[in-house]
Amino acid sequence: MIKKSDLPVKMCPVCNRSFTWRKKWEKVWDEVKYCSDKCRSNKNKAVQ
Numbered sequence: 001m002i003k004k005s006d007l008p009v010k011m012c013p014v015c016n017r018s019f020t021w022r023k024k025w026e027k028v029w030d031e032v033k034y035c036s037d038k039c040r041s042n043k044n045k046a047v048q
Contacts, residue, residue: 014039 007021012035019035034040 012036012039014042014045 004020008029009018009020010032011018012033014034017035021029025032034043
């Protein structure tokens with residue numbers, strides 16, 4: 001069993017919060033950029 005603390009983590013470019021790997025993202029983890037649908041819809045507000 002893998003501990004949650006051992007799962008990969010990314011930073012959301014919109015809200016600057018970290019989010020953890022999820023099973024549903026298993027095959028597309030490299031493509032995941034946003035932590036939620038709300039952040040994905042507000043991607044124009046991302047600070048770069």
